[in-house]
Amino acid sequence: MSTIEMDTGFARGVRAELTAIGTKNSQLQRHQRRARAVATSVGAVVMVGALTGAALVISNLPGTTTVVPLGNEVTATHTGTASIDLGPAPANATVAVVDLTCVSGQGWVSLLTVPTKGDEGPSGAGVDCAVNAGRTIRIEDSLLPAAGTTSITVTADAGTTWSATAQYGTSSTSEWGVNANGQTYGVPNVDGVPDLTPARASNGEWGYVFSDDLLAMDREGFINVYRADGTTIIGQQAFHIVENIPLDPRFIPQGESGDGSE
Amino acid sequence: MIDSSEDAALWDRARRDDGAAFGLLFDLHHARVYRRALGLLANTHDAEDVAAAAFFELWRKRRTVRPVQGSVLPWLLVTTVNLARNAQRAKSRYRHVLHTLPRDETAAPPSAEVVEVKQRLAESLQNLAPIDGALFVLTALEGLPLAEAAEAVGLKPSTARMRLHRTRLRLRTDLHDLKPSMQPAIEGNHP
Numbered sequence: 001m002s003t004i005e006m007d008t009g010f011a012r013g014v015r016a017e018l019t020a021i022g023t024k025n026s027q028l029q030r031h032q033r034r035a036r037a038v039a040t041s042v043g044a045v046v047m048v049g050a051l052t053g054a055a056l057v058i059s060n061l062p063g064t065t066t067v068v069p070l071g072n073e074v075t076a077t078h079t080g081t082a083s084i085d086l087g088p089a090p091a092n093a094t095v096a097v098v099d100l101t102c103v104s105g106q107g108w109v110s111l112l113t114v115p116t117k118g119d120e121g122p123s124g125a126g127v128d129c130a131v132n133a134g135r136t137i138r139i140e141d142s143l144l145p146a147a148g149t150t151s152i153t154v155t156a157d158a159g160t161t162w163s164a165t166a167q168y169g170t171s172s173t174s175e176w177g178v179n180a181n182g183q184t185y186g187v188p189n190v191d192g193v194p195d196l197t198p199a200r201a202s203n204g205e206w207g208y209v210f211s212d213d214l215l216a217m218d219r220e221g222f223i224n225v226y227r228a229d230g231t232t233i234i235g236q237q238a239f240h241i242v243e244n245i246p247l248d249p250r251f252i253p254q255g256e257s258g259d260g261s262e
Numbered sequence: 263m264i265d266s267s268e269d270a271a272l273w274d275r276a277r278r279d280d281g282a283a284f285g286l287l288f289d290l291h292h293a294r295v296y297r298r299a300l301g302l303l304a305n306t307h308d309a310e311d312v313a314a315a316a317f318f319e320l321w322r323k324r325r326t327v328r329p330v331q332g333s334v335l336p337w338l339l340v341t342t343v344n345l346a347r348n349a350q351r352a353k354s355r356y357r358h359v360l361h362t363l364p365r366d367e368t369a370a371p372p373s374a375e376v377v378e379v380k381q382r383l384a385e386s387l388q389n390l391a392p393i394d395g396a397l398f399v400l401t402a403l404e405g406l407p408l409a410e411a412a413e414a415v416g417l418k419p420s421t422a423r424m425r426l427h428r429t430r431l432r433l434r435t436d437l438h439d440l441k442p443s444m445q446p447a448i449e450g451n452h453p
Contacts, residue, residue, distance in 0.1 A: 006296040013363035021281035
């Protein structure tokens with residue numbers, strides 16, 4: 001006869017993880033943020049690669065963040081967690097810009113990024129080397145070195161080799177648009193998520209989807225793509241769930257949805 | 263069986279990222295969820311992982327979870343059954359978290375007979391459509407009323423009854439040599 005009670009130590013561990021939800025100690029939320037950051041980065045890479053014509057349109061969208069690099073680049077290659085010394089920060093530096101490349105074919109590499117307004121503590125961005133070996137991902141919103149220091153830390157699994165090119169940068173974000181109904185539209189940025197976020201309909205036209213519609217999707221289907229007015233429907237976007245990437249409105253839709261965006 | 267008023271109040275707090283409420287929902291339901299996982303998986307550690315993953319999924323899918331009669335228990339049980347169908351995938355999603363949890367390394371192995379029954383049942387369930395497997399587990403194994411089980415999997419009770427009937431015939435054929443005793447589904451709701 002085998003036991004039918006969950007092992008008390010294990011149960012206590014699961015319970016502790018659940019009660020940590022909503023606090024800084026939540027591994028679940030931390031992991032979700034990391035997965036989200038990767039999906040966003042991959043989406044950005046796909047956009048630049050496949051939509052050179054649309055890139056101009058995208059860069060003019062309200063809420064776009066522009067980063068101007070400052071000072072010298074520092075290049076380093078390490079295995080596991082390590083620091084990169086950027087030297088003293090220029091007065092107008094607001095972020096560090098890091099090009100991160102997986103040398104290994106497995107493990108996670110990540111670093112801390114500037115938090116979205118309203119979030120407790122910094123967020124994170126990173127790359128899963130198992131699916132991104134050899135690929136370079138640019139992270140334009142890395143946290144500056146902590147006060148009194150000149151280094152940023154790249155966290156990596158033991159045995160995972162990565163290389164990075166990093167420099168300081170100064171970042172500015174344009175205002176979201178507001179339509180006649182008072183709904184904000186534009187690109188998710190450090191201020192959070194607007195009511196309407198950019199998306200391309202399956203007929204190829206660019207428009208916006210309601211962030212709340214995106215949030216409600218948890219299975220395959222279609223969501224309406226609107227003009228910035230939030231009332232004129234210009235098409236629909238097919239939607240599928242990417243395995244292991246939790247659903248969140250802060251995704252740039254290109255990172256998560258199929259059909260025509262890649 | 264389901265104290266839906268307490269459950270509904272907790273769920274209302276939990277889905278807004280209230281960790282304490284998730285902890286209390288775990289206290290209420292983890293024994294049922296673990297037993298269900300253990301009923302489908304031969305290995306205690308796999309059952310623990312699947313039960314933990316079901317609660318983590320409750321958090322991850324908090325915006326789309328549909329409580330039944332105010333309770334998240336049916337959703338948890340359906341999710342447990344679905345996760346048990348592919349325990350490896352369930353574990354890989356939460357491997358970062360599961361690795362950090364304490365383990366009892368001294369768990370006794372279950373008897374060979376128990377293992378065989380579980381494997382046969384799990385295999386049979388695997389050959390069913392997920393919705394039919396979930397309906398069977400909720401009604402025949404968990405004793406949930408048919409109307410609540412139907413609501414949990416998103417079917418009309420009449421459709422659910424028909425599908426359940428087919429499932430039971432099929433399982434009886436699959437498992438005939440094990441002489442399964444299946445209790446009939448309870449019609450209607452609990453008072």
